[in-house]
Every structure is written in structure tokens, then in C-alpha cells.
Amino acid sequence: MKGKIATRDAYGEAIIELGRELKELVVLDADLSQSTKTAGFARLFPERFFNIGIAEANLMGTAAGLAAAGKIPFVSTFAVFATGRAYDQVRNSIAYPELNVKICATHAGITVGEDGASHQALEDIALMRALPGLTVLVPADAPETKQVVRAAAFHNGPVYVRLGRSEVPVINNGDYEFKLGEIRTLRPGTDVTIFACGLMVSIALVAADSLQAQGIEAQVVNAATIKPLDPEQISLAAATGAVVTCEEHSVIGGLGSAVAEILAECQPTPLERVGVKDVFGQSGPASKLLDLYQLTARDVAAAATRAVARKQP
Amino acid sequence: MVLDPELKKQLEEKARLIRQHIIRMINAAQSGHPGGSLSAVEILTALYFQIMRLDPAKPRWAERDRFVLSKGHAAPALYAALAERGFFPADKLLTLRQLGSPLQGHPDMKKVPGIEMSTGSLGQGLSCACGMALAGKLDEASWRVYALLGDGECQEGQIWEAAMAAAHYELDNLIVYLDYNRLQIDGPISTVLNPEPFPDKWRAFGWQVQTVDGHSLTEIVAATEKAQASTAKPNIIICHTVKGKGVSFMENEAGWHGKAPSDEQAVQALAELA
Numbered sequence: 077m078k079g080k081i082a083t084r085d086a087y088g089e090a091i092i093e094l095g096r097e098l099k100e101l102v103v104l105d106a107d108l109s110q111s112t113k114t115a116g117f118a119r120l121f122p123e124r125f126f127n128i129g130i131a132e133a134n135l136m137g138t139a140a141g142l143a144a145a146g147k148i149p150f151v152s153t154f155a156v157f158a159t160g161r162a163y164d165q166v167r168n169s170i171a172y173p174e175l176n177v178k179i180c181a182t183h184a185g186i187t188v189g190e191d192g193a194s195h196q197a198l199e200d201i202a203l204m205r206a207l208p209g210l211t212v213l214v215p216a217d218a219p220e221t222k223q224v225v226r227a228a229a230f231h232n233g234p235v236y237v238r239l240g241r242s243e244v245p246v247i248n249n250g251d252y253e254f255k256l257g258e259i260r261t262l263r264p265g266t267d268v269t270i271f272a273c274g275l276m277v278s279i280a281l282v283a284a285d286s287l288q289a290q291g292i293e294a295q296v297v298n299a300a301t302i303k304p305l306d307p308e309q310i311s312l313a314a315a316t317g318a319v320v321t322c323e324e325h326s327v328i329g330g331l332g333s334a335v336a337e338i339l340a341e342c343q344p345t346p347l348e349r350v351g352v353k354d355v356f357g358q359s360g361p362a363s364k365l366l367d368l369y370q371l372t373a374r375d376v377a378a379a380a381t382r383a384v385a386r387k388q389p
Numbered sequence: 390m391v392l393d394p395e396l397k398k399q400l401e402e403k404a405r406l407i408r409q410h411i412i413r414m415i416n417a418a419q420s421g422h423p424g425g426s427l428s429a430v431e432i433l434t435a436l437y438f439q440i441m442r443l444d445p446a447k448p449r450w451a452e453r454d455r456f457v458l459s460k461g462h463a464a465p466a467l468y469a470a471l472a473e474r475g476f477f478p479a480d481k482l483l484t485l486r487q488l489g490s491p492l493q494g495h496p497d498m499k500k501v502p503g504i505e506m507s508t509g510s511l512g513q514g515l516s517c518a519c520g521m522a523l524a525g526k527l528d529e530a531s532w533r534v535y536a537l538l539g540d541g542e543c544q545e546g547q548i549w550e551a552a553m554a555a556a557h558y559e560l561d562n563l564i565v566y567l568d569y570n571r572l573q574i575d576g577p578i579s580t581v582l583n584p585e586p587f588p589d590k591w592r593a594f595g596w597q598v599q600t601v602d603g604h605s606l607t608e609i610v611a612a613t614e615k616a617q618a619s620t621a622k623p624n625i626i627i628c629h630t631v632k633g634k635g636v637s638f639m640e641n642e643a644g645w646h647g648k649a650p651s652d653e654q655a656v657q658a659l660a661e662l663a
């Protein structure tokens with residue numbers, strides 16, 4: 077392992093780098109710039125930073141207007157508020173007119189920790205994935221976040237980027253290159269395919285090690301692009317004949333659902349979903365919450381074993 | 390400025406034509422919103438034929454003024470104004486709300502030249518207009534942003550979020566018109582959920598406020614010129630209007646908010662607008 081960095085920190089650095097390159101890039105926040113890490117950009121480029129205050133609906137609408145006038149707005153707040161509080165604004169003012177807004181939401185998932193259920197977005201992927209034309213990206217670590225944010229900036233159209241609060245292991249090298257729409261096999265394997273996104277990618281890699289000790293060769297796939305998800309790539313990766321999906325999100329509507337939808341139609345395959353099981357979270361330290369909501373390497377390995385057992389002979 | 394009598398006559402003629410289009414379109418579609426379209430006709434006429442800097446041949450011209458119809462259900466009035474201004478042929482108007490038509494029930498910026506923002510979900514357009522105005526400020530551009538709000542629409546909290554932000558960012562390149570027809574779907578705004586007093590509220594939010602007769606082209610243009618000259622504050626022009634204006638049986642009737650006239654009613658309405 078090469079240390080641990082929160083994806084929100086990598087995001088804060090990425091927008092500064094991009095801000096130097098792209099004059100049209102502007103950043104908006106809703107009184108959370110310290111937490112979302114847009115504060116660094118605000119200090120360096122005060123004229124291109126807009127604090128809209130605690131007003132998330134107006135935050136999204138203002139970004140839409142800036143995009144309509146040729147700017148590339150990066151909008152940050154917590155994922156709960158970006159996707160839930162302002163859903164209709166994201167839908168009608170950003171996604172429907174296909175405006176070039178980049179919603180980079182931090183504090184997604186259960187690892188928000190102590191703030192508790194009101195602040196733990198467990199359904200944001202489901203909400204964003206349902207909007208036509210909205211690209212949904214979930215980077216796994218800091219190097220990938222930098223690449224994802226860059227790809228979002230150069231992609232013409234609305235993008236949702238899901239970022240976390242907690243530090244997560246660095247699994248990619250600095251020279252890693254993200255390609256929008258591509259899923260990536262990080263570890264080959266022939267017995268079972270584990271699709272993961274976000275911090276669950278590093279956890280899936282740990283699970284694959286323990287599975288190997290049991291004689292199960294697990295393929296680990298990083299699905300950083302959740303939408304658009306290419307049915308061909310998913311079917312190809314699922315050729316092991318057993319599939320596990322893992323995400324720090326509800327089992328309803330996220331990566332697990334997206335993979336299940338494709339496989340059910342193209343290539344029915346035994347599938348086990350690791351995720352939060354249709355409940356709200358609660359306060360606690362991030363690592364304890366991952367245990368409690370069964371998002372650990374042990375849970376992933378157990379799901380893989382179940383999936384393998386369900387394989388057609 | 391007082392409008393030159395000849396110009397005033399031309400503008401009044403445009404307003405009359407736009408009202409006729411509105412009736413024909415909604416009658417042909419057998420759906421749509423006549424009341425709030427008719428109340429906004431003079432505001433749109435003043436904007437599209439006198440106030441805004443536009444080139445219908447170049448709808449994406451970088452230096453153009455922008456207009457956001459925050460009360461998107463008045464789309465028929467906007468479509469009619471755009472067609473009369475030459476953005477697209479007027480014979481397209483009768484395709485309103487039909488399958489495959491660019492003239493969607495609510496404005497779609499991807500489908501119609503001259504539409505600057507897709508609207509329809511009330512309360513959102515002002516935020517978008519603020520975003521455009523911010524972009525204009527960043528670019529030190531000379532173009533302005535205009536927006537039209539409904540009075541019932543001001544019950545949406547997002548309007549006041551945007552109002553606060555516009556004043557905070559000193560958006561003096563933003564001029565908003567309030568279609569103060571005092572009606573919404575379920576009746577008078579004062580009985581549904583009273584959003585008044587408007588002038589005090591907008592002033593308290595840091596705006597420069599003017600009040601005009603929203604059917605007087607002269608007053609609308611004069612107030613706009615005053616607003617254009619102001620600095621450091623966003624401007625709102627509260628336009629006293631009559632919902633359904635110009636068609637006797639529709640005037641001041643909440644029931645005509647979103648109802649299409651029958652063929653017979655359309656004939657009568659067009660006779661009144663002849």
C-alpha cells in the first residue's frame with residue numbers, strides 16, 4: 077500500500093490544477109468549502125469561486141446558468157444535499173438541458189461516520205444514474221480521483237462525481253490513466269468476478285487475497301464509470317460465471333443494480349450484492365460502520381463464496 | 390424615455406399578433422396555459438422588439454442579451470414572440486405540444502433557437518439567470534440578462550435564495566419582471582398563500598424595485614431604461630397585469646390558467662383581438 081488519502085483531498089488539488097489550465101472553470105459551494113476541499117481553489121482564484129450559501133437549489137441553478145453562458149462549473153456540497161435536496165434542480169436545470177455542470181459531491185456513503193444517517197448518502201448513485209445523459213463516476217482512490225475530475229472537466233456534458241470523506245488506500249500509481257466509460261480489471265481471476273467502486277475497490281482486493289488462500293481465484297474489476305456502463309465489457313468480465321458487486325451505497329439502484337440489469341438481460345449469472353441493505357446508517361467511526369453494515373473484505377469474500385457455490389456446473 | 394408614437398403603435402400591433410398566436414396555438418393543441426401567457430404579452434413584446442440586443446439569424450451570438458422565462462408555462466407567449474421576431478417561421482407555432490414538435494409544453498433550450506434556458510419546474514429560472522449574469526460579470530461582458538417570474542412562483546423558496554445571491558453578487562446586469570397578475574392555479578395568490586408585499590420583500594433582499602402597469606409598453610420600456618442605468622443592485626420591475634388580458638371571458642379568471650379554448654371560444658377570442 078502507498079498510504080491513504082481521502083478522495084475529497086485529491087479533488088481539491090485537481091480543481092486547482094485544472095483551474096490553472098482552464099480559464100472557464102469556476103467553482104461553486106454551499107458553505108462547505110472547508111469540508112468539500114474547494115477552499116483551496118477559492119483562495120487561489122477568488123474571482124472564479126462562488127459561495128452560494130446554504131441554498132443548494134440555487135447552487136445547482138446558478139451553476140446551470142454559468143454553464144449556459146460558457147463556463148465549466150464544478151459544484152460541491154455533501155452528496156446528500158447535492159442529489160437529494162436539489163434533485164429537481166439537477167434534473168430540470170442541468171440534466172434535461174444537458175448543461176456542462178460537474179457535480180462533485182463529497183461525504184458520500186456510510187464512511188461519513190459520526191454525522192450519522194442524515195448526512196450519509198446511500199442512494200445518490202441511484203438518483204443520479206436514473207437521469208438521462210448524466211455521467212456517473214466513482215473514483216476508488218486519490219490518483220484515480222485526479223484523473224476522473226480531469227476527465228469530467230474535458231467531457232462535454234453533465235457529470236456526477238462521487239467522493240468520500242475518509243482516507244482510503246492508494247491503489248493506483250501516479251501514472252494511472254482513467255478512461256471514461258472503461259471498466260478496469262485490477263486483478264485477473266477465473267472463478268468469480270468482483271465488480272467494485274469507490275473505497276470498496278481496495279476492500280475487494282483484500283478479499284481476493286483471502287479467497288486465493290481458499291483456492292478461489294477472484295477477478296477484481298474497478299467500475300469507476302457507473303454510467304454509461306458498457307454491457308459488452310460487463311458481460312465479458314462476468315465470463316467467470318459468478319459475480320459479486322460491492323459498493324458503499326444501498327444495494328438498491330447503485331452499481332449492483334446496474335450490473336444486475338445488464339447481466340439479467342445479456343448473460344444471466346449468479347450475482348451477490350454487497351452494499352447497505354436498504355437501511356439508513358447511523359453515527360459511529362467509519363471503520364466500525366463498515367463492519368456493522370457488512371462492507372468488509374470478509375463480507376466480500378463470503379459473498380464471493382456464495383456466488384461460486386451458485387455457479388452452473 | 391417616452392416611446393415615439395409610431396414605435397408605440399408598431400409594438401402594440403406586435404402584442405396584438407402575439408395574443409392571436411397564443412389563442413390559435415393553445416386552441417390547436419387543445420392544451421396549454423392561456424392566462425399567464427396573455428398577461429405577459431407586453432413584457433415580452435417590449436423585450437423582444439425594443440429592449441433586448443438580439444440577432445435572430447445568429448441565435449447563439451456571444452454578445453446577445455439573454456432572457457429566461459422562469460414561469461415556463463407561458464411558453465406560448467415566448468414562442469409567439471420568438472416567431473414574430475424571426476427566430477423561426479410562424480407556421481411552426483401551430484405544432485405546439487404535438488409529438489415531435491420543438492415547441493414543447495415548456496421551453497426546451499435544446500430544441501428551439503432563441504430559448505436560453507429550459508424551464509417548467511417553477512422557481513428555478515431566476516437561479517439560472519443569476520448564473521448567466523455572474524458569467525457576464527466574469528467576462529466583463531456588455532450583454533444583460535432578463536427574466537420573467539410569476540407572482541405565485543414567488544412562493545418557491547428557491548426564488549428567495551436567488552434573490553439573496555443576486556444582491557450579494559451585485560448583479561446589476563440582471564433585470565427581472567414580475568408578472569403580477571395576482572392569480573395562480575387554485576385562486577388569488579393572497580388566499581392560496583400570500584407572498585406579499587412584493588416591493589418591501591424585494592427591497593429588503595437588496596433589490597432596486599419599480600412598479601409599472603404591465604400592459605403599458607411605455608412604462609415597461611421606461612422602467613427598464615432606469616434599471617439599466619442602475620449600478621451595484623439587481624433590478625425588479627413589478628408589472629401589474631391582468632391574467633388572460635385581451636380576452637374578455639378569460640380576464641381575471643383563475644379557471645383560464647391552464648385550459649384551452651374550444652373552437653367556438655377561440656373564434657370569439659380572436660374576434661376580440663382583431
Ligand SMILES: Cc1ncc(C[n+]2csc(CCOP(=O)(O)OP(=O)(O)O)c2C)c(N)n1
Binds near residue numbers: 572
Ligand atoms: C415546481 C412546480 N410546482 C408546480 C407547478 C405547477 N404549476 C404550473 S403553473 C402554476 C401556477 C403559477 O402561478 P404564477 O406563478 O402566478 O403564474 P401565472 O399566474 O403568471 O400563470 C403551478 C402551480 C410547476 N410547474 N412547478
Ligand SMILES: [Mg+2]
Binds near residue numbers: 539540568569570573
Ligand atoms: Mg400569477
